[in-house]
Amino acid sequence: MIGAHKVQRDPENLLGTQPSLDRGPYEALVSAVLAWKSSHLDDCDHEQIALQMTEHARGLARDVHRHALRLPEHDGRRALAEVVLGDAERILAEPLEATAACVQDRARLIRALYARLDRLAAAFAPPA
Template identity: 40%
Template sequence: MNQTPVQTSGAVLCDPDGSLTRDLPLDREPVMLLATAVIALPTTGYTLPPQDCEQIARLLAGHARLVAEDVQALCAQLPRLSPLRPLTETVLGEARRRLSVNPRPTLASAQNRARVVRILYERLDRLQCLPPS
């Protein structure tokens, strides 16, 4: 018989200023799977419970803020006249605008945050592929 203890409960870390989690890598794969699944849900004829929608939206919003910080740091390293800078700044501005509104307990709110996560990761990937300047 396996003597490995099973974790039956967990603790939620509240770290709004990021001081405890700043150096931890983002867990991209499960968040992107969640974002893809939420975006794929039809907006009519299928409903998630409102509490689930709000929880998903909050999780995605928190993750999006962390990805936005990484994108902002890479954007700051771009040359001032880089053609990537205006688009990156536009993506960041739109993400900030969408994330400034509290999540609502609706599927549309969760899908909105999922799209923000997706676009921020697309921008992050684009910036990470650049050779060092």
């Protein structure tokens, strides 16, 4: 079949391909999830959202780590990135649960990773 391709799952990035981190949809999802007072979703929906957020958070953590490594070892911005990365490691090591609480934990993590990534990116931006 011409033009057909096989999509492979590569959660450890062994193939060296990084998916594009399309920020807009994830920020909208994070905002929606964090606005939940109570969720009326099925467990399978919670699980799917948590899986999506987990994979996105892993990609963000890699980006934060790469940016942080560019800073001097004793730079406060690097130290703060290491704190956020430690939290990310702890949260992402927890088993996924098909609950709204688990989804909201992942959403808060993504928000923290984006905030840290923005601050690190600003450190390397040329002066305006």
